[in-house]
Amino acid sequence: MKKSKPKSPARGHSEDHLGEAREYWWNDDFLDLLAHRLDLSNCHQLADIGCGKGLMSFRLAPFLAEGAEVYGIDREARYIKAAQQRVKREKTDNKVSFQFAEGDALTLPFEDDSMDLTMCQTLLIHVRDPQAVIAEMKRVTRPGGLVVAFEPNNLAPHLMFDRYIETDYSVEEVLEMVEVRLRCEKGKKRLGEGFSSLGDVLPDLFLKAGLEDQQVWMSDKAMPIIPPYETREMRVRVAQLIEWIENGEGGFGYEENLRYYLAGGGRKDDFASYWYRVSLYKLSMLQKLKSQQFISAGGSVMYIVTGRVT
Numbered sequence: 389m390k391k392s393k394p395k396s397p398a399r400g401h402s403e404d405h406l407g408e409a410r411e412y413w414w415n416d417d418f419l420d421l422l423a424h425r426l427d428l429s430n431c432h433q434l435a436d437i438g439c440g441k442g443l444m445s446f447r448l449a450p451f452l453a454e455g456a457e458v459y460g461i462d463r464e465a466r467y468i469k470a471a472q473q474r475v476k477r478e479k480t481d482n483k484v485s486f487q488f489a490e491g492d493a494l495t496l497p498f499e500d501d502s503m504d505l506t507m508c509q510t511l512l513i514h515v516r517d518p519q520a521v522i523a524e525m526k527r528v529t530r531p532g533g534l535v536v537a538f539e540p541n542n543l544a545p546h547l548m549f550d551r552y553i554e555t556d557y558s559v560e561e562v563l564e565m566v567e568v569r570l571r572c573e574k575g576k577k578r579l580g581e582g583f584s585s586l587g588d589v590l591p592d593l594f595l596k597a598g599l600e601d602q603q604v605w606m607s608d609k610a611m612p613i614i615p616p617y618e619t620r621e622m623r624v625r626v627a628q629l630i631e632w633i634e635n636g637e638g639g640f641g642y643e644e645n646l647r648y649y650l651a652g653g654g655r656k657d658d659f660a661s662y663w664y665r666v667s668l669y670k671l672s673m674l675q676k677l678k679s680q681q682f683i684s685a686g687g688s689v690m691y692i693v694t695g696r697v698t
């Protein structure tokens with residue numbers, strides 16, 4: 389197996405997560421339902437904060453009012469460039485215009501009360517001060533408009549099972565794994581890099597931000613991998629997992645996990661025994677993925693939380 393790629397500044401934030409597999413994050417019919425719930429057909433100005441390559445801007449655009457304006461902000465110049473390139477390929481029947489620009493979520497380049505809807509997807513899990521970002525999203529949203537966050541609980545999938553044989557687990561091994569994951573989460577937060585399960589506490593943050601009439605929903609998307617991997621969606625997902633394991637990306641990296649674990653109060657010796665078991669698991673997973681034997685229901689926990697500006 390290849391060694392973990394060193395984190396290079398040449399790679400953008402979360403770059404290993406922004407590939408083709410992300411295009412399959414939402415079920416089309418669920419987006420139809422969401423568009424109805426969010427009344428997107430009456431939305432004329434939408435801002436996508438921490439937009440990355442603009443994925444959600446492009447997914448939501450077809451539901452917006454005729455001639456609506458979509459603004460995407462991200463601090464990574466390379467993603468803004470990728471989003472701008474994609475604009476040339478995207479054609480919406482409702483003549484939506486897109487503007488993507490570099491910027492910081494804490495100081496958005498928009499006037500007060502200028503947006504009908506201000507949203508983010510998996511941004512708040514990465515920021516030091518999500519409350520401050522939500523306050524800034526609220527500032528730029530007009531009275532009556534909506535602030536919307538799509539954020540996960542990324543701890544929950546660690547307590548999900550793939551194969552029936554795994555239901556004969558060792559309680560001690562599961563507890564060891566859970567302890568490491570909790571320490572890594574804690575460490576990541578202590579280092580000011582965000583909290584990966586922030587979705588759970590969005591209602592608390594929205595309430596403190598003074599957002600009213602909150603609604604909380606969950607995505608109905610599962611990301612199963614079932615042999616013989618017949619759909620493109622599954623094959624893309626499998627290819628991504630193989631790449632992550634081989635390159636130590638997508639949360640599989642030794643250095644990143646150790647850094648978080650130590651910051652979360654863990655001891656290096658304990659991490660070594662955990663990582664030995666992770667390495668065996670990764671090897672076995674890799675073999676199964678490559679021989680089309682890996683199977684998973686692909687459960688995930690993704691919240692959609694909305695709050696109204698008054």
Ligand SMILES: C[S@@+](CC[C@H](N)C(=O)[O-])C[C@H]1O[C@@H](n2cnc3c(N)ncnc32)[C@H](O)[C@@H]1O
Nearest residue numbers: 401402438439440443462463464492493509510
């Ligand atoms: C996991 S990616 C999500 C991208 C996009 N929302 C999507 O779902 O495809 C997180 C994004 O937040 C951006 N980001 C993180 N902190 C930011 C900040 N303070 N201001 C603006 N963008 C930020 C990163 O550059 C990255 O593109």
